[in-house]
Amino acid sequence: MPKSPFPARLPLVQAPMAGVTTPELVAAVSEAGALGSLGAGYLSAERLAADLKRIRQLTPQPFMVNLFVPDPExxxxxxxxxxxxxxxxxxxxxxxxxxxxxxxxxAADFGDQLCVLLEEAPAAVSFTFGLPDTDIMRAFQAQGTQVWLTVTSLEEGEQAAALHPDALVAQGRAAGGHRGGWQADALAPTVELTQELLALGQPVVAAGGLMTPGDIRRALEAGAAAAQCGTAFLLAREAGTxxxxxxxxxxxxxxxxxxxxxxxxxxxxxxxxxxxxxxxxxxxxxxxxxxxxxxxxxxxxxxxxxxxxxxxxxxxxxxxxxxxxxxxxxxxxxxxxxx
Ligand SMILES: Cc1cc2nc3c(=O)[nH]c(=O)nc-3n(C[C@H](O)[C@H](O)[C@H](O)COP(=O)(O)O)c2cc1C
Incomplete structure (x- = not known):
C-alpha cells in the first residue's frame, strides 16, 4: 500500500487535547507549518461544526481532528x-x-460527530480509546482524509494495522491525558513502543514525554514519521487552558x-x-x-x-x-x- 504523505511541512503534531485545543491554537500551529489538531471527543456536532468553521476562517492549512471511539453505554x-x-x-x-x-x-453522539467530519473533510482524523469500523475508515480515506489510530502496545498496534490506517499514533507511558488505547496496563516508553510498531510497516507518530527540540529529534531518529506533543502546548497563549x-x-x-x-x-x-x-x-x-x-x-x-x-x-x-x-x-x- 502506498504511504500517505505527512499532511504538514514540519513533522510535528500539536496533540489533540479535548477541552484545551481551541480553534485559535489549531490554526496557529498549522499556520506555523506543523499539524494543529482539535480534540473534539467531548464536542456536540453543532460545536464541532462551529469550531471547524472558525479554524478555516483562520487558516487554509491542513489540520487534524480527534474523536473518542465510544464503548457501549x-x-x-x-x-x-x-x-x-x-x-x-x-x-x-x-x-x-x-x-x-x-x-x-x-457523552456526545459519535455518529453525529462523524457526520460533521465526513462533510468537512479535515486533512486527517485520529481515533482514540478503540478502533472505528472499517466502513468509517474507508469513507474518510475515500475522500482523502487520513485516518490515524492511537495505540499503546504492540498488540493494539497489530489490531489497528489490520485496518490499514494512514498512521499509528504510539502513545507511550509518559503521555499526559487519557491512555489512548484499550489495554489500561500498556505502559511502554515512547521511543521503544515507536520502534516496536515500526515493524508493522505503517508510519508511526510518537507521543508521550516529548518536550524539547532534542526529544523530538530523537523520536524522529528512532524512525517516527512525526512527534505528537501535548503537554508542551498547554501553556501556549492560544490554548484554552x-x-x-x-x-x-x-x-x-x-x-x-x-x-x-x-x-x-x-x-x-x-x-x-x-x-x-x-x-x-x-x-x-x-x-x-x-x-x-x-x-x-x-x-x-x-x-x-x-x-x-x-x-x-x-x-x-x-x-x-x-x-x-x-x-x-x-x-x-x-x-x-x-x-
Ligand atoms: C490536557 C490533555 C488532553 C488530552 N486530550 C486528548 C484527546 O482528546 N485525544 C487524544 O487522542 N489524546 C489526548 N491527549 C493525549 C495526547 O494526544 C498525547 O498522547 C499526549 O499529550 C502526549 O504526551 P505529552 O503530554 O507528554 O506530550 C491529551 C493530553 C493532554 C495533556
Whole structure:
C-alpha cells in the first residue's frame, strides 16, 4: 500500500487535547507549518461544526481532528452511584455544591460527530480509546482524509494495522491525558513502543514525554514519521487552558512535588495521567464516561472558584520541562529547531 504523505511541512503534531485545543491554537500551529489538531471527543456536532468553521476562517492549512471511539453505554447500580458521590463529597463540601444529578447520554453522539467530519473533510482524523469500523475508515480515506489510530502496545498496534490506517499514533507511558488505547496496563516508553510498531510497516507518530527540540529529534531518529506533543502546548497563549490549570502548570515548571504526575480514574472513570491533586486521589468511580459526566459540572465550578485541587490537571511525566507562556508559532519554531 502506498504511504500517505505527512499532511504538514514540519513533522510535528500539536496533540489533540479535548477541552484545551481551541480553534485559535489549531490554526496557529498549522499556520506555523506543523499539524494543529482539535480534540473534539467531548464536542456536540453543532460545536464541532462551529469550531471547524472558525479554524478555516483562520487558516487554509491542513489540520487534524480527534474523536473518542465510544464503548457501549456503561451500566451501574444506584449503590455504585451513591459510592461515587460519597467519594466526591469532600469536593462538594469544599465548593459548597449540592449532590449533582446524572442522566444519560453521558457523552456526545459519535455518529453525529462523524457526520460533521465526513462533510468537512479535515486533512486527517485520529481515533482514540478503540478502533472505528472499517466502513468509517474507508469513507474518510475515500475522500482523502487520513485516518490515524492511537495505540499503546504492540498488540493494539497489530489490531489497528489490520485496518490499514494512514498512521499509528504510539502513545507511550509518559503521555499526559487519557491512555489512548484499550489495554489500561500498556505502559511502554515512547521511543521503544515507536520502534516496536515500526515493524508493522505503517508510519508511526510518537507521543508521550516529548518536550524539547532534542526529544523530538530523537523520536524522529528512532524512525517516527512525526512527534505528537501535548503537554508542551498547554501553556501556549492560544490554548484554552484555564487560569487555575495554568497556575498549577507554572508550579510544575519549578519541579519537585508540584511536578509529580500519576495515573488516575478520579475525574473521568478512565485511566489518565495528570498532576497529583485531590481529585486525582478519588478512587471510587463510575465507569467512563459516566464519571466524566458526573464530575464535569463540579470541575467547571472548581474552575470558576479557582480551585486547581479539584480539576483534571492532565500533564505528562516530563511536565517540569515546560517552557513558559509563549505563542504557538514560537513553540513550533523552537520544538523543530534541531530538525
Ligand atoms: C490536557 C490533555 C488532553 C488530552 N486530550 C486528548 C484527546 O482528546 N485525544 C487524544 O487522542 N489524546 C489526548 N491527549 C493525549 C495526547 O494526544 C498525547 O498522547 C499526549 O499529550 C502526549 O504526551 P505529552 O503530554 O507528554 O506530550 C491529551 C493530553 C493532554 C495533556
Amino acid at each position: 456503561p451500566q451501574f447500580s444506584a449503590d455504585e452511584l451513591n459510592a461515587a458521590l460519597t467519594a466526591l463529597q469532600p469536593m462538594l463540601n469544599d465548593l459548597q455544591l449540592p449532590r449533582p444529578t446524572l442522566a444519560p447520554p453521558y 484555564s487560569a487555575p490549570y495554568r497556575e498549577a502548570l507554572e508550579g510544575a515548571r519549578r519541579g519537585g512535588e508540584a511536578a509529580m504526575t500519576m495515573l488516575t480514574r478520579g475525574p473521568s472513570g478512565r485511566l489518565a495521567r495528570g498532576l497529583v491533586n485531590r481529585l486525582a486521589a478519588v478512587d471510587t468511580v463510575l465507569p467512563y464516561p459516566a464519571q466524566n459526566a458526573l464530575t464535569q459540572p463540579l470541575r467547571a465550578e472548581a474552575t470558576r472558584q479557582h480551585r486547581p485541587e479539584w480539576l483534571s490537571l492532565w500533564a505528562g511525566e516530563q511536565v517540569a520541562e515546560l517552557t513558559g507562556e509563549r505563542s504557538a508559532a514560537e513553540l513550533v519554531r523552537w520544538l523543530t529547531s534541531e530538525l
